Amino acid sequence: MSGMNSIYINGQWQTGEGIEFTSLNPISNDVVWKKQGASIEQVKQAVAAAKQAQTEWALLGREKRVEITQRFATLLKENQTELARTISDETGKPTWEALTEVTAMANKVAISITAQDTRASTGNAYTGDNKNLHLTHRPHGVMAVYGPYNFPGHLPNGHIVPALLAGNTIVFKPSEETPKTAEESIKIWQEAGLPKGVINLVQGAKEVGVALGQAEIDGLLFTGSSTTGKILHKQFAGKPEVLLALEMGGNNPLIVNDNINVNNTVNVILQSAFLSAGQRCTCARRLIVIEGSNTDKLLIALKEKAAQLIADHPDADPEPFMGPVINANTKQALLKAQQDLIAKGGKALLEMTALDETSNLLTPAILDMTDAKDVPDEEWFGPLLQVYRVNDFSMAMKLANDTQYGLSAGLISDDATQQNQFLNTIRAGVVSINQPTAGASSELPFGGVGLSGNHRASALYAADYCAWPQSLMRGTATEELPTDLPRGVRK
Ligand SMILES: NC(=O)c1ccc[n+]([C@@H]2O[C@H](COP(=O)([O-])OP(=O)(O)OC[C@H]3O[C@@H](n4cnc5c(N)ncnc54)[C@H](O)[C@@H]3O)[C@@H](O)[C@H]2O)c1
Numbered sequence: 001m002s003g004m005n006s007i008y009i010n011g012q013w014q015t016g017e018g019i020e021f022t023s024l025n026p027i028s029n030d031v032v033w034k035k036q037g038a039s040i041e042q043v044k045q046a047v048a049a050a051k052q053a054q055t056e057w058a059l060l061g062r063e064k065r066v067e068i069t070q071r072f073a074t075l076l077k078e079n080q081t082e083l084a085r086t087i088s089d090e091t092g093k094p095t096w097e098a099l100t101e102v103t104a105m106a107n108k109v110a111i112s113i114t115a116q117d118t119r120a121s122t123g124n125a126y127t128g129d130n131k132n133l134h135l136t137h138r139p140h141g142v143m144a145v146y147g148p149y150n151f152p153g154h155l156p157n158g159h160i161v162p163a164l165l166a167g168n169t170i171v172f173k174p175s176e177e178t179p180k181t182a183e184e185s186i187k188i189w190q191e192a193g194l195p196k197g198v199i200n201l202v203q204g205a206k207e208v209g210v211a212l213g214q215a216e217i218d219g220l221l222f223t224g225s226s227t228t229g230k231i232l233h234k235q236f237a238g239k240p241e242v243l244l245a246l247e248m249g250g251n252n253p254l255i256v257n258d259n260i261n262v263n264n265t266v267n268v269i270l271q272s273a274f275l276s277a278g279q280r281c282t283c284a285r286r287l288i289v290i291e292g293s294n295t296d297k298l299l300i301a302l303k304e305k306a307a308q309l310i311a312d313h314p315d316a317d318p319e320p321f322m323g324p325v326i327n328a329n330t331k332q333a334l335l336k337a338q339q340d341l342i343a344k345g346g347k348a349l350l351e352m353t354a355l356d357e358t359s360n361l362l363t364p365a366i367l368d369m370t371d372a373k374d375v376p377d378e379e380w381f382g383p384l385l386q387v388y389r390v391n392d393f394s395m396a397m398k399l400a401n402d403t404q405y406g407l408s409a410g411l412i413s414d415d416a417t418q419q420n421q422f423l424n425t426i427r428a429g430v431v432s433i434n435q436p437t438a439g440a441s442s443e444l445p446f447g448g449v450g451l452s453g454n455h456r457a458s459a460l461y462a463a464d465y466c467a468w469p470q471s472l473m474r475g476t477a478t479e480e481l482p483t484d485l486p487r488g489v490r491k
């Protein structure tokens with residue numbers, strides 16, 4: 001494979017014939033990857049190759065598909081150091097965190113196999129007594145998978161593995177920020193023995209995403225921003241035959257009761273808000289504190305410990321808590337968002353600053369927005385936490401649900417009544433009690449309501465959107481067919 005090959009179609013690496021683009025290390029600004037993306041014609045070829053390969057892949061049988069995905073998991077473990085290095089190079093994530101991402105990718109295989117067995121079996125899934133009834137699940141066909149930059153390995157993998165197990169073929173369009181991670185992941189699939197055409201890779205920015213959405217695909221599995229998700233949703237209106245799964249962002253609330261252990265609570269808040277420099281879709285964006293004797297103590301301790309979080313390059317010594325944000329535009333947008341929020345009446349308990357001119361390392365921001373006016377209901381994807389002080393739990397719940405999104409939400413409280421009310425009334429797909437909001441489990445469904453998703457949850461439930469159920473009512477021999485109609489026939 002020559003160095004400039006960037007596109008993988010029908011088992012062959014090719015030079016891209018589209019727009020050249022670059023992925024930069026977000027700390028050093030060194031070039032990590034620079035190649036041409038796919039042309040519209042290459043996108044069409046990738047979809048055609050996936051279509052061509054699909055029937056044979058589905059007929060190969062589940063056992064063989066399981067075997068190949070398991071080999072992929074083994075190879076991920078064998079290559080974890082190199083793949084984690086690339087993830088860190090492209091995203092700036094600490095090495096420890098990039099390694100957990102590769103582990104999550106490998107673990108996804110066993111979880112997806114079990115999920116498929118229990119939720120969308122390709123055998124007979126009917127469990128009743130009627131011998132004539134059968135239930136199985138069939139693949140959709142060609143699935144387009146769109147990835148975000150924040151988990152460039154794990155999140156696309158969470159669509160790809162279950163889709164392949166179900167017998168679909170894939171055209172993968174990764175984030176333009178993280179092409180090298182995608183390239184290396186595809187090479188691992190290649191080594192795992194995936195037949196040609198079963199997985200195809202088209203690199204590029206938005207224009208490649210648009211072209212893929214206009215091609216003859218049977219499903220589109222998207223993880224990314226609500227802005228892009230809404231565009232795709234409009235684009236697929238009137239196309240019920242295309243499966244659309246949207247995993248999008250959130251403006252996630254975290255409620256904290258007053259009667260809590262301050263030190264431990266601070267740790268949960270920091271993990272919720274600033275893990276991955278706030279670049280997790282489940283990160284808490286709004287901290288809602290119920291006023292009481294601990295409030296001032298909690299906010300002072302939060303500010304002090306947040307100021308001690310180390311933002312540095314992936315293998316710095318001492319080890320960093322977090323890395324940079326993804327690029328210079330995002331860094332500037334976050335600094336501007338902070339200014340705008342302060343202009344709306346926010347008070348900086350801890351101000352976000354750029355650590356230097358050239359890298360995209362930012363320190364965390366904690367803004368008290370209690371007296372601010374007209375605060376937009378927006379997701380700022382970075383280390384920016386808004387604080388709201390409220391008088392009681394019912395005000396906290398009202399504010400928590402005052403969002404068009406509904407991805408994650410958390411409560412820190414030992415009060416059983418509050419816990420119960422929270423669970424019964426919070427509008428969010430991924431909820432936590434006395435646990436960080438970020439770090440959701442792959443062993444549960446993962447997805448949001450409102451603007452955060454379209455009710456096609458991923459992780460454990462990805463098996464559901466990767467296949468459609470086929471119900472069969474099977475009679476015995478034609479000889480056994482009824483000799484007459486049961487009623488309504490003139491004799
Ligand atoms: N709910 C989840 O599971 C989840 C997980 C991770 C990230 N996210 C969200 O993703 C966002 C960060 O990721 P991002 O910035 O890479 O998202 P993004 O929406 O900018 O990009 C996602 C993908 O869509 C492509 N794309 C962009 N515009 C397009 C268009 N008009 N048509 C077709 N494709 C297009 C991009 O090239 C990329 O591959 C955050 O909002 C975060 O909350 C959600």
Ligand SMILES: O=CCC[C@H](NC(=O)CCC(=O)O)C(=O)O
Pocket residue numbers: 150151155158279280281282437438439440441442443446458459
């Ligand atoms: O950035 C969005 C994903 C964040 C991550 N969630 C998961 O990994 C869900 C589980 C899965 O998809 O397997 C998190 O909550 O940290």
